[in-house]
Amino acid sequence: xSFLRRRSAANxxxxxxxxxxxxxxxxxxxxxxxxxxxxxGSCQGVFLRYDLFGGxxxxxxxxxxxxxSPAREIEEGQVPxxxxxxxxxxxxxxxxxxxxxxxxxxxxxxxxxxxxxxKLSESRVSCxxxxxxxxxxxxxxxxxxxxSDDLYALLKPLPAExxxxx
Numbered sequence: 001x002s003f004l005r006r007r008s009a010a011n012x013x014x015x016x017x018x019x020x021x022x023x024x025x026x027x028x029x030x031x032x033x034x035x036x037x038x039x040x041g042s043c044q045g046v047f048l049r050y051d052l053f054g055g056x057x058x059x060x061x062x063x064x065x066x067x068x069s070p071a072r073e074i075e076e077g078q079v080p081x082x083x084x085x086x087x088x089x090x091x092x093x094x095x096x097x098x099x100x101x102x103x104x105x106x107x108x109x110x111x112x113x114x115x116x117x118x119k120l121s122e123s124r125v126s127c128x129x130x131x132x133x134x135x136x137x138x139x140x141x142x143x144x145x146x147x148s149d150d151l152y153a154l155l156k157p158l159p160a161e162x163x164x165x166x
Contacts, residue, residue: 014163015043017136021062022154024162028052029059033163036071044069046163047082049089060142061086062155067135079120082141083127090143096122106130108152115152 014035024031029052036045045065052059063082065072071081077097079087087096100119105112118127126142138155140147 014160015046015064015066017043017064017066017134018157018160019046019048019064019163020132020136020138020155021048021064021158022050022151023156023158026154035163036065036069045071045081047085049085058086058089058143059145060140061089063137063139063141065137065139069137072137080118080127080129080139080141082139083118083120083125086125086141086143087122092122094122096120096125106149106152108155113152117147 027050029050032049032051034047034049035043036047038044043066045063047061047063049058050060050062061082063071063080063085065081074080079096079098083096097120098118099121102117102119104115104117106115107113113130116129118129120127124144126145126147127139128147129137129139131137140151
């Protein structure tokens with residue numbers, strides 16, 4: 001996946017890695033983006049929240065976490081950060097845990113991805129994860145919608161300008 005490369009900038013105002021997600025123009029609802037900052041000012045993750053429910057909560061969260069991001073460090077049985085954020089935004093108060101996972105090969109264009117389907121105790125949440133060639137972990141968490149293989153064809157690097165401050 002040669003298009004997934006690290007960017008270097010003298011004064012990064014956003015992530016120093018490409019963010020893989022669905023183009024906002026391809027989504028019929030509202031889109032929000034957030035950066036997970038580190039104490040030194042670097043970006044430790046980018047999260048895109050896709051809202052189809054008219055402001056009543058997200059339908060999907062896609063996260064991009066580089067190596068070393070504290071959001072990647074979870075204990076066994078604990079849900080990924082993106083799932084926790086999705087449940088928090090939906091005000092879902094019941095405890096949700098990971099009950100299993102399965103590795104599945106999926107084609108994205110000419111590239112083969114090994115996708116981990118994370119099985120959760122809350123059946124209305126779908127979650128998948130895969131590692132990119134630049135070691136950025138992509139996690140997709142969806143509420144009340146299964147994640148189909150068609151979604152991977154919609155993922156692409158978003159322009160860096162989308163995440164610039166100012």
